[in-house]
Amino acid sequence: MVDRRWWRCCGGGRRLGGGAARPRRTRWQPGADRHAGGRARAHECRAAARAGQHAGPDRGGLSLLRRPGHRGRRLGRRQPGDPRAAVIRDRIARVPQGRWFTRDNTDSVRSEVDDYVGAAADAGRTPILVVYNIPNRDCSGASAGGMPSHAAYRAWIDQVSAGLAGRPATVVLEPDVLPQMSNCLDAAQQGQVQQSMAYAVRKLKAASPRAKVYLDAGHSNWLPPAEIARRLVGAGVKSGADGIATNVSNYRSTRDEVAYAKRVLATIGVAALRAVVDTSRNGNGPLGDEWCDPKGRAIGTPTTTATGDAKIAAFLWVKLPGESDGCIGGAGRFVPERAYELATAKR
Numbered sequence: 321m322v323d324r325r326w327w328r329c330c331g332g333g334r335r336l337g338g339g340a341a342r343p344r345r346t347r348w349q350p351g352a353d354r355h356a357g358g359r360a361r362a363h364e365c366r367a368a369a370r371a372g373q374h375a376g377p378d379r380g381g382l383s384l385l386r387r388p389g390h391r392g393r394r395l396g397r398r399q400p401g402d403p404r405a406a407v408i409r410d411r412i413a414r415v416p417q418g419r420w421f422t423r424d425n426t427d428s429v430r431s432e433v434d435d436y437v438g439a440a441a442d443a444g445r446t447p448i449l450v451v452y453n454i455p456n457r458d459c460s461g462a463s464a465g466g467m468p469s470h471a472a473y474r475a476w477i478d479q480v481s482a483g484l485a486g487r488p489a490t491v492v493l494e495p496d497v498l499p500q501m502s503n504c505l506d507a508a509q510q511g512q513v514q515q516s517m518a519y520a521v522r523k524l525k526a527a528s529p530r531a532k533v534y535l536d537a538g539h540s541n542w543l544p545p546a547e548i549a550r551r552l553v554g555a556g557v558k559s560g561a562d563g564i565a566t567n568v569s570n571y572r573s574t575r576d577e578v579a580y581a582k583r584v585l586a587t588i589g590v591a592a593l594r595a596v597v598d599t600s601r602n603g604n605g606p607l608g609d610e611w612c613d614p615k616g617r618a619i620g621t622p623t624t625t626a627t628g629d630a631k632i633a634a635f636l637w638v639k640l641p642g643e644s645d646g647c648i649g650g651a652g653r654f655v656p657e658r659a660y661e662l663a664t665a666k667r
Contacts, residue, residue, distance in 0.1 A: 433483025499538035518556025
């Protein structure tokens with residue numbers, strides 16, 4: 321049963337639809353990060369966490385936090401007779417997943433992060449955060465937006481970082497941005513992006529040395545390892561980050577992603593760096609180069625640190641299975657039938 325105190329404090333959000341020249345993938349819709357209240361509700365939020373209502377299963381030694389207010393759970397409450405609800409609840413909603421921070425909300429994002437991370441800490445869990453708010457986000461694509469300037473972005477990052485307050489967190493930093501930036505930005509603008517990402521790494525790690533920060537590296541069907549490694553180095557991956565993230569919101573197989581991530585890490589050449597892989601919808605791998613709601617896909621390995629490979633820190637569900645890429649519904653819309661198909665597909 322979901323403790324409603326948690327949802328009021330730490331509500332979720334929506335995502336937008338995000339090929340091989342530019343392999344697109346789903347993103348959160350700008351402005352969709354809903355914050356349900358101010359500091360007065362933090363005690364309720366944390367009380368829900370202490371009650372254990374949102375503790376994900378212990379997998380591989382890392383206690384991760386399930387995403388509160390998951391729409392798969394709400395389906396069961398709103399349509400109690402829907403036969404899909406129990407499957408979606410048990411196979412999708414109970415798996416720890418990421419919460420995305422995407423809005424121009426410098427005045428409130430610190431309290432949002434504080435409530436979310438604090439609730440996780442009170443429950444002895446590690447939250448998964450996705451920071452996705454760089455200027456010129458998505459090159460005017462489906463998830464266009466981001467902060468209006470790099471100065472504004474850095475001020476926003478200051479507040480996100482302050483919300484961590486020294487507590488554990490797993491942070492995926494700016495999906496798509498590095499592999500995509502050459503599609504729409506000139507060399508000077510690309511340099512600004514990399515400098516702002518390096519700033520984010522420094523600030524997040526200074527605010528919480530216990531946070532693990534992973535820079536997004538696209539996926540195995542996008543840039544060659546040498547090129548993405550060059551961009552990652554420019555964005556500060558050697559300056560305090562914990563590693564890289566691959567396959568965010570895509571369908572590439574875990575085997576391909578692990579091999580790709582290890583090639584990228586080897587090219588960067590820092591032995592301590594590790595990778596995390598988004599396995600939320602890659603149980604059957606990709607359907608060619610189709611990125612927009614391909615049929616016949618399946619959920620992948622649930623969130624875990626038991627990866628069997630010392631260079632892979634975790635398999636994470638960063639993308640919410642069941643949210644549309646934009647072809648079976650509005651981008652970011654939770655489609656119960658697709659969630660059910662993903663959860664029951666043969667692998």
